[in-house]
Amino acid sequence: GENVEQHPSTLSVQEGDSAVIKCTYSDSASNYFPWYKQELGKGPQLIIDIRSNVGEKKDQRIAVTLNKTAKHFSLHITETQPEDSAVYFCAASKDEKLTFGTGTRLTIIP
Amino acid sequence: KAGVTQTPRYLIKTRGQQVTLSCSPISGHRSVSWYQQTPGQGLQFLFEYFSETQRNKGNFPGRFSGRQFSNSRSEMNVSTLELGDSALYLCASSFAGSHEQYFGPGTRLTVT
Numbered sequence: 001g002e003n004v005e006q007h008p009s010t011l012s013v014q015e016g017d018s019a020v021i022k023c024t025y026s027d028s029a030s031n032y033f034p035w036y037k038q039e040l041g042k043g044p045q046l047i048i049d050i051r052s053n054v055g056e057k058k059d060q061r062i063a064v065t066l067n068k069t070a071k072h073f074s075l076h077i078t079e080t081q082p083e084d085s086a087v088y089f090c091a092a093s094k095d096e097k098l099t100f101g102t103g104t105r106l107t108i109i110p
Numbered sequence: 111k112a113g114v115t116q117t118p119r120y121l122i123k124t125r126g127q128q129v130t131l132s133c134s135p136i137s138g139h140r141s142v143s144w145y146q147q148t149p150g151q152g153l154q155f156l157f158e159y160f161s162e163t164q165r166n167k168g169n170f171p172g173r174f175s176g177r178q179f180s181n182s183r184s185e186m187n188v189s190t191l192e193l194g195d196s197a198l199y200l201c202a203s204s205f206a207g208s209h210e211q212y213f214g215p216g217t218r219l220t221v222t
Contacts, residue, residue, distance in 0.1 A: 036213070042215055042216075043200050043214050045213070049209070095165075096166055098145075098202075100152055100154075102152050
C-alpha cells in the first residue's frame with residue numbers, strides 16, 4: 001500500500017519568514033495530494049491540494065509543488081503569521097482513501 | 111453551508127463495551143470516510159461509504175464496522191472496546207467522484 005513520509009516533524013520560524021514542509025510518497029498510482037491544517041481541538045482543514053497532472057498550485061500565501069518523477073511534494077507558506085501555527089498533514093490518494101504523513105508542528109515566533 | 115457534524119464530541123467507555131459514533135456529511139456529499147487519529151499511529155483510514163455501500167476498507171479488525179443511511183448520514187461501531195481504541199475518530203465527506211474530503215471536528219473516545 002501507499003506510504004507517505006513527512007519532514008520535518010517540528011518547525012519554528014520567525015513571523016514573516018517562509019516555511020517549507022516536504023513529503024514523499026511510494027505509490028506511483030497516487031494522483032491526488034492534499035494538505036490539511038489541524039488546530040487544537042479541531043478536525044483537519046483542507047487548505048490546498050494538487051493533482052498529478054499539475055506541477056504547482058498557489059493560493060495567496062500558500063503554494064504546493066509536485067515532482068511526480070521523484071515522488072515528492074512540498075507545502076510552502078510565505079509571510080508567515082501567528083495564526084499559521086498548527087499541525088500540518090500531507091496526504092496521498094488514488095481513490096477515496098487518504099494516506100497521511102505523520103504531521104509537522106509549525107510554530108510561528110512573534 | 112453547514113460543515114460535517116459528528117456526535118457525540120466526547121465519550122468515555124469501559125473496556126469490553128461497545129460504542130456507536132455518528133456523522134452527518136455536508137449537504138450534497140454522498141461519500142463518507144472514517145479515520146482514527148492517535149498520537150502513536152497518526153491518522154489512519156478506517157473505511158469509506160458511498161450510496162450505503164462500503165467501497166474501501168483499511169486495516170482494522172472486524173470489531174470496527176460502519177454503515178451509511180439513505181440520507182448519507184453514517185455511523186461507525188466499535189465492539190468489545192480495548193484501551194488501544196482510545197482515539198479521536200474523524201469523519202470526512204466528499205462529493206461523488208471528488209477526492210476533496212472535508213473533515214468534521216471528531217469524536218474523542220476514551221476507553222478506561
